[in-house]
Amino acid sequence: xxxxxxxxxxxxxxxxxxxxxxxxxxxxxxxxxxxxxxxxxxxxxxxxxxxxxxxxxxxxxxxxxxxxxxxxxxxxxxxxxxxxxxxxxxxxxxxxxxxxxxxxxxxxxxxxxxxxxxxxxxxxxxxxxxxxxxxxxxxxxxxxxxxxxxxxxxxxxxxxxxxxxxxxxxxxxxxxxxxxxxxxxxxxxxxxxxxxxxxxxxxxxxxxxxxxxxxxxxxxxxxxxxxxxxxxxxxxxxxxxxxxxxxxxxxxxxxxxxxxxxxxxxxxxxxxxxxxxxxxxxxxxxxxxxxxxxxxxxxxxxxxxxxxxxxxxxxxxxxxxxxxxxxxxxx
Amino acid sequence: xxxxxxxxxxxxxxxxxxxxxxxxxxxxxxxxxxxxxxxxxxxxxxxxxxxxxxxxxxxxxxxxxxxxxxxxxxxxxxxxxxxxxxxxxxxxxxxxxxxxxxxxxxxxxxxxxxxxxxxxxxxxxxxxxxxxxxxxxxxxxxxxxxxxxxxxxxxxxxxxxxxxxxxxxxxxxxxxxxxxxxxxxxxxxxxxxxxx
Ligand SMILES: [Zn+2]
Ligand SMILES: [Zn+2]
Numbered sequence: 207x208x209x210x211x212x213x214x215x216x217x218x219x220x221x222x223x224x225x226x227x228x229x230x231x232x233x234x235x236x237x238x239x240x241x242x243x244x245x246x247x248x249x250x251x252x253x254x255x256x257x258x259x260x261x262x263x264x265x266x267x268x269x270x271x272x273x274x275x276x277x278x279x280x281x282x283x284x285x286x287x288x289x290x291x292x293x294x295x296x297x298x299x300x301x302x303x304x305x306x307x308x309x310x311x312x313x314x315x316x317x318x319x320x321x322x323x324x325x326x327x328x329x330x331x332x333x334x335x336x337x338x339x340x341x342x343x344x345x346x347x348x349x350x351x352x353x354x355x356x357x358x359x360x361x362x363x364x365x366x367x368x369x370x371x372x373x374x375x376x377x378x379x380x381x382x383x384x385x386x387x388x389x390x391x392x393x394x395x396x397x398x399x400x401x402x403x404x405x406x407x408x409x410x411x412x413x414x415x416x417x418x419x420x421x422x423x424x425x426x427x428x429x430x431x432x433x434x435x436x437x438x439x440x441x442x443x444x445x446x447x448x449x450x451x452x453x454x455x456x457x458x459x460x461x462x463x464x465x466x467x468x469x470x471x472x473x474x475x476x477x478x479x480x481x482x483x484x485x486x487x488x489x490x491x492x493x494x495x496x497x498x499x500x501x502x503x504x505x506x507x508x509x510x511x512x513x514x515x516x517x518x519x520x521x522x523x524x525x526x527x528x529x530x531x532x533x534x535x536x537x
Numbered sequence: 538x539x540x541x542x543x544x545x546x547x548x549x550x551x552x553x554x555x556x557x558x559x560x561x562x563x564x565x566x567x568x569x570x571x572x573x574x575x576x577x578x579x580x581x582x583x584x585x586x587x588x589x590x591x592x593x594x595x596x597x598x599x600x601x602x603x604x605x606x607x608x609x610x611x612x613x614x615x616x617x618x619x620x621x622x623x624x625x626x627x628x629x630x631x632x633x634x635x636x637x638x639x640x641x642x643x644x645x646x647x648x649x650x651x652x653x654x655x656x657x658x659x660x661x662x663x664x665x666x667x668x669x670x671x672x673x674x675x676x677x678x679x680x681x682x683x684x685x686x687x688x689x690x691x692x693x694x695x696x697x698x699x700x701x702x703x704x705x706x707x708x709x710x711x712x713x714x715x716x717x718x719x720x721x722x723x724x725x726x727x728x729x730x731x732x733x
Contacts, residue, residue: 324718325718359732360721360725363721363725366728367674367693368694370577370671370694372573374569374572375572375589380568382590383590383594383597384557384561384564386594387557409550
């Protein structure tokens with residue numbers, strides 16, 4: 207069979223068409239034949255194969271209709287970010303977008319071709335990597351036999367350990383232990399059942415105690431709500447020009463003494479005449495003389511409450527536990 | 538009272554109230570896993586039995602101090618691990634001196650120590666092969682540093698999650714991961730002839 211392009215190396219377009227399955231049977235055979243006899247093109251083909259599997263593992267780059275345009279548009283930044291070596295005169299020559307795309311994709315492919323380290327492979331086998339990295343690793347494993355072999359070894363090691371049998375101690379073990387427990391041995395049945403009730407109640411109470419920071423935040427929020435509402439209500443009431451603190455205080459005073467008279471009789475008389483009630487009334491009376499001060503106090507109170515709530519929220523909702531920090535640092 | 542339907546936490550509460558049946562049930566649930574861990578840490582049956590017993594006696598006598606916000610299993614594994622590691626440090630019984638066979642040396646020992654194999658569906662040939670592979674793995678685990686041993690056993694024999702292991706071993710999550718990476722690396726190297 208006469209070869210059409212015996213000396214011509216495979217172009218990027220032809221390789222891509224080959225990988226896209228867009229060639230005739232004869233063309234495919236020809237490419238395969240050339241690649242088996244030409245080391246350079248075989249390497250090229252393998253790079254592209256890896257690149258394809260790599261791209262398969264990148265959801266944000268999955269070929270859309272405008273895939274090329276999108277890549278070309280973002281190319282300058284990508285290339286600038288990845289090439290840290292001094293640029294030679296040759297490289298500074300104007301190059302077509304297509305060429306730059308190829309160069310950039312090659313860089314990606316080379317990185318994809320880097321073998322997986324033992325830690326990465328173990329984390330992959332253990333399912334510890336984020337979803338995107340899992341996809342990348344499995345794309346590499348599909349394309350790379352060396353790493354695939356390593357992966358199998360890790361798996362069979364772990365499987366071997368998991369198959370180790372559960373061991374049982376001697377039959378005298380339990381009775382030895384039970385013979386040396388101090389607690390509760392001398393408890394009378396009645397006392398034991400009361401204690402049991404307490405213990406179960408404690409276990410139940412334990413279940414009701416919130417365990418997550420979110421739960422605590424929600425509970426604090428709920429606990430803070432009445433305080434905030436009262437503060438806002440006070441603010442609304444006092445900011446109304448028709449309602450003066452003095453009038454409100456007198457009204458409350460009247461209600462309280464009336465109710466107290468009805469309920470406690472003589473006791474209430476003592477309360478009304480007590481110095482504490484007198485001071486409280488004087489304070490309200492004094493505030494009534496200065497509506498501006500009163501409003502400021504109310505506003506400060508509301509602000510302080512909101513601030514307290516906000517601080518509580520920030521602390522509970524956004525601080526991370528040490529564990530989470532570690533988890534982050536090591537991924 | 539029907540103990541086997543109770544959760545560990547309920548049992549611990551009952552035990553704290555002096556209920557003997559609750560202690561017995563907790564013991565029934567944990568004697569094998571705890572003994573397995575301790576045995577593989579020290580690789581000496583009599584010693585493992587003593588250490589496991591002391592673990593349970595300590596834990597049960599202090600069950601009132603168990604905090605039900607944590608898993609009971611983590612709590613008791615933590616006590617077992619601390620006790621065993623303390624012992625290994627005290628006796629300097631480290632990796633060197635415990636390189637013997639993991640299986641009983643006399644018939645009597647063999648009888649005393651019931652070996653529970655959970656998967657019974659494998660044929661005798663496979664069982665023998667697993668046992669031989671198992672012996673090699675046991676020996677390789679025995680050569681690891683005690684901390685690595687604990688991490689590997691908790692992860693791959695007991696099946697604990699990484700977070701749980703970090704609680705049991707009182708170590709940051711990152712350290713647990715590092716221990717497991719290194720431990721598996723050493724095992725892979727010493728078992729290379731078997732798994733490649
Ligand atoms: Zn060629
Ligand atoms: Zn590879």
